[in-house]
Amino acid sequence: MLNHAAKGFDQVLYPACRATLEGGVVRVVVSGDWTLAVLGKIRDIVDDLGAVKPGVQPVEIDLGQLQILDTAGALALVSLRNSIDGKTATFVNERSEHRILLDEVARAAPATAEAPPRRRPLAEMAGWFLTAATAIGRDAIRLTTFLGETAAAMARVIVRPAKFRGTSFIHQIQQTGLTAVPIIALVCFLIGGVILQQGARQLRGFGAESLSIDMLGILTLREVGIILAAVMVAGRSASAFTAQIGTMKMREEIDAMRTLGIDPIETLVLPRILALIVALPLLVFVADMMCLAGGALMAKLYLSLDLPIYLQRLNSAVQVKHLYVGLIKAPFAALVIGLVGCLEGMSVQGSAESVGTQVTTAVVKAIFLVLVLDAVFAIFLSASGF
């Protein structure tokens, strides 16, 4: 039983282990390379040797024929020694460089017994629910606080207009407004055409095809123009604000501004929000017009109505109050988009990963809040007779 050898691995460079009984001492002769590359074989060998139980005789692990040793092999040898008996089993004939490594591994090895922290799935789930449930409340408080800070900064700027960052304001109008015109115009042109065409198709059953123009006019001016423009701007500009401010936060530029006596809300947030408040109504007007233009094209193609007839029909269907209903929502939507974008940017923590998460959050929240805002306005304005 003690001549239990590792079968088949007795070539020089393969790890091997042979146990013999010599004069009351169990001698385990280790040879070959004990490295990570042959760890599978090492484990087989050690498992085989596990059958050797020394009883009372001392055990000597002879490392004289050991060739190359790395940490994985050293760990296997140390755990082999400890598994036989930590006290009576010893290493003999080891080379000095192996000795250093074995000592180091033996010193560090007890730490491997450390178990990972216990997980409590139920508590974790409860905690997750609690966080999610209170998130809305916390978000509302954060957003309101931020609105207050921005309003305070606005008040300071009104008192001392010299503090206003005019260049930044104009630049942001260009970035959020002018450069958004092509994409918003194109999308609205297409959607306007689609609404008219679908409306005409459904109303054809009642012989009221031309009512689709009334529908398009009212729907566009009241809802579609503002929603399309606001959602596009939320996607473009809220993300841009978060990324810009977030990157500055990450590189401690915001802290640097504070130490230099510059208020980041006045410098970064206010120009952006004000620019958006100016730009979004203009974009909504562009969106309205492009929707109606798309409708005009579709009226010609689908209903064979010429432009003058289309315009006459539109003129009798819509009143100017419908345009106002759409436009009045734009500054509020702009405020929400700007606040969310800047607030999420300010919430960025140290890492680049955090910028990515905050940008995603900003876009999702901005679009969500814009739609909620629109619904609230729709209810309020209908109820008050507009």
Place this chain on the structure above:
Amino acid sequence: MNETPPRTQHDYAIRVRGLTKRFGRQVIFENLDLDVMRGEILGIAGGSGTGKSVLLRSILGLLTFEAGTVEVLGKNFQTLSSQERIAIERHWGVLFQDGALFSSLNVLQNVQVPMREHLDLPQKVMDELALLKIAMVGLPANAAYKPPSELSGGMRKRAGLARALALDPGILFLDEPTSGLDPIAAAAFDRLIRNLQQTLGFTVYMITHDLDSIFAVCDRVAVLADKHVVRVGQPMDLVRDPGHPWVREYFCGERGRVIARTS
């Protein structure tokens, strides 16, 4: 399958010959030669912008260069197939400046990444080995389950070192291992590298600004200046015979003299 090459003392771990590297019209290196012996700790010093990091990246194959050859463990990197490249890459570990730990994984998983990628080991064995490495670099065991964002700068470097050591590399590349650490932590890190190097017997290629590190750890120093390696030698030899204005200023300044006297 004898993976680790035999260790003879005067063998080259890295051999750079005639390296020329340009960025546009800016020449970084011109005909640069550098030898790193097996089993030594070579420090790379040089002023800002002399291309210490560029040289490291060229050796690692992260940057291409215009002319010259880089041999790592006797293999010319540029002529290798991607298969052979991976075989070489298994034999080196790299510690980037801030550890470059993967932020979505905890420390234990970070250390296991190379094992998972290159070896087929049972999870239990990988856990044991990774915890051993984490203990060897001097991190407390409870750090193993923390994400990198919860570690201090020094702990991130140690965790990065544990990952670099995961496969028992033949060559360890360190990019300013002590920068951003306080002097005591830096000295501890120097000792750690020295101890691990003596224990595991690997070659160390270490970029450093830190005179303390150079005198405490390095067997030899190579100084980069004027697009070349201007001086190579033992730190004390460079103090005695600087031979280049930058080397003189660096090693024979007030700080250099103090450290050279005490070490």
